[in-house]
Amino acid sequence: MSTHKKDQKPVPNQGASKSLADLERENRQLRKQLERKELEIDILKKAEEYFARHTK
Numbered sequence: 001m002s003t004h005k006k007d008q009k010p011v012p013n014q015g016a017s018k019s020l021a022d023l024e025r026e027n028r029q030l031r032k033q034l035e036r037k038e039l040e041i042d043i044l045k046k047a048e049e050y051f052a053r054h055t056k
Contacts, residue, residue: 018026
């Protein structure tokens with residue numbers, strides 16, 4: 001059971017007894033986290049390229 005945002009409620013690991021709604025909510029949260037991490041990686045790559053070009 002983990003989450004990094006204060007407004008997100010963690011979904012306890014209930015295995016096969018998780019409801020469909022709980023699984024869908026968890027899936028949405030994970031997709032949002034993935035999208036944010038991919039954006040962060042993209043920003044860091046662009047920053048790295050910028051500083052590699054402008055550092056002499």
